[in-house]
Amino acid sequence: MTIQTAKLSDPAVRAFVAAVNAHDREAFQALLAPxxxxxxxxxxxxxxxxxxxxxxxxxxxxxxDNESQGGRALLARYSNDTWGEMRTRWNFTVGDDGRISRFETGQA
Structure with missing residues (x-):
């Protein structure tokens, strides 16, 4: 069962997923720490x-499909035009300023 983006627990991760799905490069860049x-x-x-x-x-x-670690670890079906759809894991490090300083992804 899919978790609606608006229901994701961590605000930075929620904004990351929303920016990816909207193909909003500007919003995506704004989420990342220097x-x-x-x-x-x-x-x-x-x-x-x-x-x-x-x-x-x-x-x-x-x-x-799933979140853990307070919303900073996700299991997701990720798709793009290059690879089609695959099950992936995502882990996020979010700083005190609420911006993402690192993310790690890979096949789940």
Missing amino acids: GATMADDGSDRDLDDWTDREIFSSHGHMEV
């Missing part, structure tokens, strides 16, 4: 390059 980092399947990636390729230019979309 110097934010990310990893995909355990390997650090260039955040700007990865998000452009895997989210914005390929119409990425997240359907969240």
